[in-house]
Amino acid sequence: MGLRTADQFLAGLRDSREVYYRGERITQVPDHPELGVVARHVAIDFELAEDPRFRDLASRSKLIEAATGEGATLVILIKEIGTDALFALKRVLSRGGTAEGSARLEAFYQRCRREDLALAVAQTDVKGDRSKRPSEQEDPDLYVRVVEERSDGIVVRGAKAHTSYAPCVDELIVLPSRSMAPGDEAWSMAFAIPIATPGLRLYASDFLHGLEDPWARPISTAHKMVETLTVFDDVFVPWERVFFHNRPDLAGATALTFVEFHRFTAVSYKLPLLDALVGAGIAAARANGIERAGHVRDKLTWLAGYAETVRGLIELAAQRCGFEAGIAYPDVFTTNLAKWTFARDFHHALDVVQDLAGGLLVTGPSGMDWNSAEIRPVLDKYLRGAWPADRRMAVLNLISDLTARAYGGYQAVLAIHAEGSLEAEKLAMLRAYDSERAVGLAMRLAGLQDVLAGAKA
Ligand SMILES: Cc1cc2nc3c(=O)[nH]c(=O)nc-3n(C[C@H](O)[C@H](O)[C@H](O)COP(=O)(O)OP(=O)(O)OC[C@H]3O[C@@H](n4cnc5c(N)ncnc54)[C@H](O)[C@@H]3O)c2cc1C
Numbered sequence: 226m227g228l229r230t231a232d233q234f235l236a237g238l239r240d241s242r243e244v245y246y247r248g249e250r251i252t253q254v255p256d257h258p259e260l261g262v263v264a265r266h267v268a269i270d271f272e273l274a275e276d277p278r279f280r281d282l283a284s285r286s287k288l289i290e291a292a293t294g295e296g297a298t299l300v301i302l303i304k305e306i307g308t309d310a311l312f313a314l315k316r317v318l319s320r321g322g323t324a325e326g327s328a329r330l331e332a333f334y335q336r337c338r339r340e341d342l343a344l345a346v347a348q349t350d351v352k353g354d355r356s357k358r359p360s361e362q363e364d365p366d367l368y369v370r371v372v373e374e375r376s377d378g379i380v381v382r383g384a385k386a387h388t389s390y391a392p393c394v395d396e397l398i399v400l401p402s403r404s405m406a407p408g409d410e411a412w413s414m415a416f417a418i419p420i421a422t423p424g425l426r427l428y429a430s431d432f433l434h435g436l437e438d439p440w441a442r443p444i445s446t447a448h449k450m451v452e453t454l455t456v457f458d459d460v461f462v463p464w465e466r467v468f469f470h471n472r473p474d475l476a477g478a479t480a481l482t483f484v485e486f487h488r489f490t491a492v493s494y495k496l497p498l499l500d501a502l503v504g505a506g507i508a509a510a511r512a513n514g515i516e517r518a519g520h521v522r523d524k525l526t527w528l529a530g531y532a533e534t535v536r537g538l539i540e541l542a543a544q545r546c547g548f549e550a551g552i553a554y555p556d557v558f559t560t561n562l563a564k565w566t567f568a569r570d571f572h573h574a575l576d577v578v579q580d581l582a583g584g585l586l587v588t589g590p591s592g593m594d595w596n597s598a599e600i601r602p603v604l605d606k607y608l609r610g611a612w613p614a615d616r617r618m619a620v621l622n623l624i625s626d627l628t629a630r631a632y633g634g635y636q637a638v639l640a641i642h643a644e645g646s647l648e649a650e651k652l653a654m655l656r657a658y659d660s661e662r663a664v665g666l667a668m669r670l671a672g673l674q675d676v677l678a679g680a681k682a
Contacts, residue, residue, distance in 0.1 A: 229341040230275070231268035237395055238264060240421040244392040244453075246429045254392050259434055262449045264393045267343065270301045286543055289493035298501050298627070298636075299448045300494040303394050307337065307344025309486035310398045312552050314415060314468055317478045319550035326468045333417055333466070343394040345420075347385035347455045348483060350402045359405065359412040369399060369457055370411040371470060378463040379414070379470060387643075388455040391427050394420060397455070404477025414470035415479055416462045424460040427453040432635055440592030441622050445632035482554075484645050484653070488564040489555040491644040492539040495567050498636065499532035501627060502578050508620045509582040514611030524577045531570050538563035558657035565650040571640040575628045586625040589618065 229237075235255045244251045244260070251257050255264045273279050273292055282288045292301045311334050318327045337344065350359075353367035362368070369383035381399075391397060398417045405413045418425065430452045439446040469475050506528050510516040542563055545556035579586060585608070594600045595618070608614040626632050641647065668676045 227341070228274045229271055231265075231271040234268055234271045234341075234343060235264055238393060242392065242421040242427070243425065244427045244429060246392075247431050247434070251392070251429075258436060259431075259449065260392055260429065260451065262436070262447070263390065263451045266296060266299065266448045266450070267301050267303045267390055267393050269295050270304050270343070271341075284543070286489070286493040286539055289490055290496045293494040294497040296497075297444045297448045298498040299444070299450055302450075302490075302494070303343035303345070303390055305490045305494070306346045306389065306487065307342075307394075307396070307398060309490055310344070310346045310348075310400055310483055311337070312486050312554070313400075313479060313482035315552060316549045316554070317475055317482050318468065320478070321475060322469050322472075329465055330468050333468075337396070340395075342396055343390075344396050344398055344417075345388055345391040345394045346398045346400060346483075347388045347391070348400040348402050348480065349386050349388075351384045351386045351454075352402070358409060359403075360408045365411075368402070368412045371414060372411075372459065375461075378461055379416075379467060381414075381416075381457045381460050381462060383457050385455040385457075387452045388427075389450060389452050389643075391420065391453040391455055392429055392451060396420065397425070400483055401476035401480050403480055405473035407473060409473050409476070410471045413473045413476040415468040415475075416466050416470075417468075418460065418462055418466060422460055424458040426456040426458060428456065429453050433631055435631070438592040440595055441589070442626045442630060442632070443619075443623055444626045445630065450635075481653070484649070485554060485557050485560060488644050488650070488653075489539065489542060489560045492535060492542075492560070492563040492567055495640075496532075496536055496539075498627075499535060499567075499574070501623075502574050503528050503532050505620060505624045505627065506578040506581050509578065509624060512610050512612040512617040512620050513581070513583060515581070521581060524581060528574060528577050531566075531574055535563055535567045538566060556657075558654055558659075561650045561653040561657065564644060565647060565654065568640050568647055568650070572637060575633065575637060578624055579628050582621055582624045585618075585621050586629045589621060589625065 238254045242254070244254060246257070246260060251260060254260045270292055273295060279288070279291050282291055289305055293299065311330070314330050315334075318330060336342070350368040353362045353364065359365070359368035359370070366383040369381055369385060371379045372382045373380035385399070388397070396417055396419055398415075400415050401413060420427075433445060433449045433451070436446050507516075507525055510521050510525065515521045538559055542555040542559035545559055546553045547556070548554070590600070590604055595604060605614045608618060610617045627636070668674060
């Protein structure tokens with residue numbers, strides 16, 4: 226089997242998977258009015274493979290950016306996140322895993338390639354009391370764990386949170402979400418299972434629910450993402466799908482190595498959103514007739530500088546890449562700096578674009594009013610700016626969707642939490658920074674050459 230078409234991919238979602246949405250069990254995901262929109266959104270990845278415009282794109286970052294651009298600023302993710310996990314597992318197993326685990330991973334990877342599979346990754350456990358380790362929690366199921374070891378495999382129980390696109394993929398990769406210590410053996414494993422595995426239950430969030438009024442919500446009615454509470458109700462995983470288990474020493478390394486790749490993916494898929502915000506901000510300034518005002522130029526300069534700083538950092542992270550187990554990995558410090566820079570300033574970018582656009586973002590008319598022959602002349606007359614009302618409202622509706630409605634709120638939380646919190650990025654930067662290079666220079670300038678790198682004065 227080679228690359229699948231979008232239709233072949235959608236047909237593959239028709240199986241016995243257990244998906245719940247808005248209080249009911251959904252049997253055919255592609256036919257559901259809203260989950261079907263999610264499925265067709267991710268099918269863009271399969272269409273892209275056939276599209277000659279993208280054939281020459283050899284850079285992973287540029288491919289991810291192009292796919293998200295085709296997805297109207299919403300990431301596709303069903304190839305990206307799975308490869309982040311597979312690359313991470315390959316590196317970690319090459320350092321300290323068993324030969325058997327590596328062979329199982331390689332067989333799974335080859336199958337994903339051969340059958341052109343779509344993948345989700347369940348890393349984030351529900352976690353319970355954040356101050357406690359898995360083995361210290363009142364309920365041991367708050368981190369996914371092995372409850373039984375059998376001759377033919379393991380049985381796992383527990384739940385993961387926020388699993389993106391799980392109802393619309395073929396396979397789920399499960400990774401530990403943190404470092405583990407002796408005593409946490411039962412929680413220290415990595416494996417992959419088909420979505421249609423008995424006992425695997427997906428409770429989908431409806432946060433981006435709603436199909437009405439594409440005029441007022443030009444992106445979010447056509448493109449949707451979905452996350453699940455992913456419950457493992459004594460799920461059997463055969464040995465050939467288990468990459469490691471009972472290995473607290475591999476858990477933390479897997480969690481960290483995964484996010485090294487995944488944050489690079491994240492920043493790459495943020496670029497179309499940032500470009501859209503810059504473009505919409507400039508267009509709003511023009512539509513409102515304020516483009517030449519000093520404060521507006523200042524805000525637009527900041528906005529463009531922010532977007533290009535993030536773009537420049539992710540390009541630098543790729544240029545500074547290292548190699549391990551035959552895989553190129555992005556520079557850890559620069560990747561985290563890119564992600565932190567993006568996330569730290571994203572809310573300010575929303576603030577700037579909303580400021581330039583004005584209050585119609587939340588007080589404007591609906592598509593029903595806009596399409597009413599009686600009301601429309603009033604709107605045409607009074608909602609014009611430097612641009613006629615139809616063009617001005619198209620820009621303001623785009624900004625409203627991007628920054629003020631549910632989609633805007635979703636992107637704002639995604640910026641802060643997805644791929645790890647701001648604090649996680651700062652910790653990773655601190656760990657990866659080559660401080661001795663800077664200290665060495667400072668010591669030399671201070672005339673303290675005798676203070677050796679790493680030594681205390
Ligand atoms: C839209 C979206 C999509 C996502 N997709 C996926 C996905 O596909 N797969 C996946 O596995 N995950 C996914 N995530 C999960 C994401 O990685 C987590 O949201 C993130 O790691 C934060 O975890 P949390 O949501 O449990 O928040 P928490 O970890 O509870 O964070 C809340 C706050 O508590 C702080 N905190 C947490 N623990 C501690 C501690 N021990 N000590 C001190 N402070 C602490 C954090 O720094 C933060 O400030 C997604 C998240 C979002 C929002």
